[in-house]
Amino acid sequence: MTDATKEVAAPTLVPPPAVVLVEPQLGENIGTAARAMANFGVTDLRLVAPRDGWPNEKARAASSGAAHVIDNARVFATLEEAIADLTFVIATTRRPRDMTKRVEGPEAGLAELVAETRTGPTGILFGRERWGLQNEEVALASIIVSFPVDPEFASLNIAQSVLLMAYEWRRVARELPAAPPPDQPPATRQEVTGLWRHLVSLLKPTGYFRPEGMAERMERNLFTTLSDAGWDRQQVRTLRGVLNHLDPQRPPRSGD
Known part of the structure; x- marks a missing residue:
């Protein structure tokens, strides 16, 4: 085991973010995303209007044993309801947007999310399989995180995106220094x-x-x-x- 692998595998006391899948279409994609979450200790799965309903046996089968994530998944009718209690939210997208929303890479974006965890619950948004997040959905987030993928082949599936973000969260979370809570809780x-x-x-x-x-x-x-x-x-x-x-x-x- 390399030093980097040991660092990611070590336990963390930082509460993990919620993973919010917006209108996921296939149960298999939800299941593989749940498996990626479980790999890095992220367990709060929130589904916004899944196309094929919930619960979904295809999702359970594709999760390869991440039943605790599947069983505790919550379903919401709208994205606003799914993130209502969160104080800091990342939207993942690769397309440029006609808005002044700040864009960060995974390392900087997850470092900010981990720091914000001191003040309240956080979350990460992932869009639909075919066209991702809509502008009005991205606007609900605190920042955008975009992956530095090859522009000639930039497409990532949901599970890949979740895996990358969950890995980076766990890596960064171990480095979070102790800090006192804020005088006032942040707005949700x-x-x-x-x-x-x-x-x-x-x-x-x-x-x-x-x-x-x-x-x-x-x-x-x-x-x-x-x-x-x-x-x-x-x-x-x-x-x-x-x-x-x-x-x-x-x-x-x-x-x-």
Whole structure:
């Protein structure tokens, strides 16, 4: 066993990230992804609207004994529900995006995720077999991680992607230095999404999102800005309070 292999094989006390598969199509792909997770001690599998339903016996057979991952897998109707409790999320994609989302390589991206584990649960998003993640799904993440693959043959299947990320997570996790928890817990993705929706609801009646053909992209870019700001929960609560006070539909309080 090489020194590098010993380092990856050694135990880690860092909680592993959730693995979120968005609309996976084949049970076999879910199973092989679960096997890759189990290889590196990653066990929280979350499925968003799997095409062939769940549970899936083909997934169990393809997992090659990773039954604990398959049995504990959770199914969600939407990606927002699947990541609602997470405070830091990586989206894996190889395609350039028309958004200002930060892109990192696996080593830097997983190092950031491991560091964020001190403050709350984390996760990694993997897209559909045929076309990956959509722009609005990538926008929900904290950062993008892209693999340095050969551009002449850049396609990776789900299990390969999960294996690469799980390996890098375990390698980096062993090097995490001890650190005190933050004074305030970070905002979850659900709380950041709520802040964005609240702000959009106030801006839409003012005609801010124009021209009409650009409205969706402008909303997504606004979400990216809010998503990348690193809010803690108290900051989000404070901003929501400010927005409530600015809402023209808010009933006036005594003394206003």
